[in-house]
Amino acid sequence: MATFVDGPVRVSVPATSANLGPGFDSLGLAVSLRDELEAEAVGEGLLVEVEGAGADGVPRDETHLVVRAMRAAFDLMGEQPSGLRLSCRNRIPHARGLGSSSAAIVAGVVLARGLVAGGQLLASDEALLDLAADLEGHPDNVAPAFLGGFVISGREDDRWFAVRAGVDPRITAVAFVPPTGVETTIARGLLPANVPHADAAANSGRAALLVAALTGQPEHLLAATRDWLHQDQREPAMPETLALVRRLRADGVPAVVSGAGPTVLAFGTTDTSSLRARCPDGWECHDLVIESQGAALLT
Template identity: 90%
Template sequence: MATFVEGPVRVTVPATSANLGPGFDSLGLALSLRDRLEAEVLPDGLVVEVEGAGADGVPRDESHLVVRAMRAAFDLMGAQPPGLRLSCHNVIPHARGLGSSSAAIVAGVVLARALVAGGQLLASDEALFDLAADLEGHPDNVAPAFYGGFVISGREDGHWYAVRVGVDPRVTAVVFVPPTGVETAVARGLLPDAVPHADAAANSGRAALLVAALTGQPEHLLAATRDWLHQEQREPAMPETLALVRRLRADGVPAVVSGAGPTVLAFGTSDTSTLTGRCPDAWECHDLAIESVGATLLT
């Protein structure tokens, strides 16, 4: 029978941006906004405390996403605790395309493993990542949230894979966050079932170029972030987002829809003060670094 550690365990998990233009459901990048969470085993019951982003809208029971991820990880290790306390300090905006749900899932599985004595032997990093991607349904945000940095991910032979690639140190990012969100399911519902072969070919070429641009040739970022598959198709759900993307790109700025939107991500390579000055009224703007470290337990 598994035993549990005494005292709370703490983790931080980064925000993420997926797709990055043409890398639909396969490319993701960790960003320097981090949620902080704490959990401990109780004799019985469930206590969920939330402050910060999304605090007014998330449940405080077993349906809370972090709790669900923890339960799944405990099942993987064959150990369900008698009770739990979870405390969340959320910084990552919810329903904005910055990976808040993936951060919650990754935090949950990492916290659960840390609460089980010998958890590293019961659940490897690969097993936890596989579980987290299963829970999310796609790996493009989960992978950088778990591993950090720039990650290429997908599914092969019934398992998820994640390959980290280095990012040129000159690359920075600015995110423009609108005041209202768009649910991922709504954004995905706008995508067509089929695309022209020429568009798919063009998109795959730009995705390959994007890997080269981010890893060492950022002068190609504007061309490399061109998308044919999902951004314009989602415009009905986020017209202001696409309008901002077009304005920035017309001025030579490599701007994309972050994940399923409606946040806009713009890449820079030097002083980003001119970009932060482009923030629309009532939107928030964050000048961020590429986060090389994924989910991290705090001592």
């Protein structure tokens, strides 16, 4: 039987940008917007408090995504607390392609393990990452949210895998966040069931080049971030996003749709002031650094 620790447990989880152009459902990067959450096992009931991004639109009951992830992790460890208090301070924009749902899932499983005495023995990192990817349905955001840095992930023999790679320290990034979001299910619904073999081959080559570019040869980022599989296909749901991507790329800026969009992620290797000046009216601009640390318990 699990024993729950006294007092609250706190966690910080980074935003993530997945796909990065050609790395559809396989490449992801942790970036420097972080949600901070606190949870505590209590005598009875459920209390959910939320402030910041998305606070007006998320439930405060068992359907809250962090709570659902915590419940799944508690089941994995064999015990549910009698009551639960959860407090969320959100900085990651919702429905913008910056991994807010993955951050919630990762935060939930890490908080749950932290609340159980000896949780590391009951739920390994590998088990929690598997659980988080199962809950999300794909690993490209949950893996960097959990591990930090640049991660190549996927599925092999009915198991998820995630491999970290280094990021060249010269690389910087800017996120251009539009005022309205697009639900991932809508963006995924626009993708065709089949793609031409030539497009798949071209994408494979650019994804391989992107790993080389991010890990040590950023001069290849513009060519490496070209995509054939998903960005143009999603234009009906986010025309302003694709227009910005094309303007930036025409000027030599390696720009991509972040995740399922509609945020635009632009890479640089120098001062980002010139990139920030390209932010459309009404959009938010965030200077980002690559976060080497993933989900971390706070002391």
